[in-house]
Amino acid sequence: MNVTTDHATPTLDDVAREAGVSTATVSRCLNTSDLVSKKTRDKVMSAVELLGYTPNFGARAMAAKRTFTIGAIIPTMENAIFARGLQAFQERLHEKGYTLLVSSTAYRPELEAEQIRSLVSRGADGLLLIGYERDDAVYKYLERRRVPTLAAWAFSDDSPLPSVGFDNQASMLELCNTVLAMGHTEIAVISGIVEGNDRAAKRLEGIRDSLRAHGIDPDRAPVIETSYEIENGAKAFEKLMQAPARPTAVMCGNDVLAVGAMQRAREMGMDVPDDVSITGFDDIELATIVTPQLTTVHVPHRQMGRLAADELIRMVEKDSIGESSQLQSSLRLRGSLKALDDLPANG
């Protein structure tokens, strides 16, 4: 195999020569620049700039023991489900001198495993993952590689990772209790795909818990599982409405599905909430843009992003072995949910 030297890539020696200092001084500038005089630093950084020198990853990682890069792997970049929390995560990382690289899996576990390896081999100092349900092999790999890893968007005793999140099950249970307290008894559910998604599974479990506690057989409530896209929420809603006993309230696994359900309701000539109540989960921006506004579970996305960044950096800098934080979600009761007593006689 021929490995040729790429003359386009400047070396540490080139920088040292250009700046008129030793290579050790260049290295010190790049790794512990506070130990170098401003004058020397300026000289070296000008040479770095002029030559377009980028510290060789391996060498620099060995010298600094860190790459100041954090990887985050999220299920999707679409529909802004994770956008606000991730933006806050990135802002806090940046304040502390770290760069964020993000990768998305389209909710496919095998892609997540691949991206974890890729980020680790690109030298990520730490990883943020969403939720905690994943193959054991992935957890073993992370342990072997000793990569500080934090889970977000979920908080549960089941999690093998330290996590910064909220209790998806308890949050949805509380929302369902509220729906039932408003007199609804015919509940239908449009859930995210439960397999491999602990957040979706726990939310559905929360609804079932609430129904059971109110003496309703949870197996009686129709459930459609579908992936988080507006169009899928619309299709599922239409299907639920074809049942002989129409639900009076449709609880959705997230706001994206709920917005789809609301759109289809309108297209079918049904009024929300007069003909049917619809609820979501997440309180992303969509929730207040639709008419009527969506009743949903508010997730403190920005707070979660900031706390996750703080804790992950503590782990990377070996100030913590990983401490979990549980955040509080809260209900947002808006126009899409209405007490059943107020419902007009249904056609």
Added chain:
Amino acid sequence: MNVTTDHATPTLDDVAREAGVSTATVSRCLNTSDLVSKKTRDKVMSAVELLGYTPNFGARAMAAKRTFTIGAIIPTMENAIFARGLQAFQERLHEKGYTLLVSSTAYRPELEAEQIRSLVSRGADGLLLIGYERDDAVYKYLERRRVPTLAAWAFSDDSPLPSVGFDNQASMLELCNTVLAMGHTEIAVISGIVEGNDRAAKRLEGIRDSLRAHGIDPDRAPVIETSYEIENGAKAFEKLMQAPARPTAVMCGNDVLAVGAMQRAREMGMDVPDDVSITGFDDIELATIVTPQLTTVHVPHRQMGRLAADELIRMVEKDSIGESSQLQSSLRLRGSLKALDDLPANG
């Protein structure tokens, strides 16, 4: 400085010993696995899996001359402005065996420069950037490092990069022509921040061109520049409505600003489009979720993402030195825009 060997990190030798093959065979498996028998490959990959071996970045890059990682740097992950195009970009990359790492700049040029260096030093084979307006130093750096780089979301003769995008100026000009043809003469504009954002600048220029061509002094049209957030669109709308001569149509630099304007209109008791018409740009999902639906410029996000992936991979694999593609945008005339003749007498 002490550099200690991390015993947790398995080496190529460890894998070779575990699999009972030579290190050259392991290397061949990892880099050109189609030249190795399935039996040997299975043996090696089991050892890789068992030990949690990740090919050392530097060594593997030298061997494969590629890292199969593409970096994309986008202005923001919020509001899903880039989400759909980026998702298509990633899907196509994945089909071709590449992993995507994304980084976002919050529209801050100095952050973009930092992230470009970070992705290049992490070994990205190629970069996708949004638009083409950036510091010369960044272009010089990319040239020196010979990193294949493609611009998207913009197509213009001004671009120093090959680009896959659309003509922001001509698209907005066409929309403004349509608004004027509907009898509107009092146009106000809520624009993105023009400085450092060629897409925002060109869209505003398109409106000015159209006004001028219709004999309207473009300097007469009030323009508020603000960053792309729903709340900022709302504030700007309120301010525009306080002018003595109220605009009959408010043209917004993107859908996010337009949705904010629509929300504030409703809060102010104004009907869209009876009291005021509002238009957007991008045709992201928000546009069809609001009531009434938003008149906007449809951007072929998925097509753009796929084409950008194809071209960037050709550049990385040295099958192309970078060929630009211009995509066609198109108008979506929806309920938020109404001919002025239909307007009731305004209070």
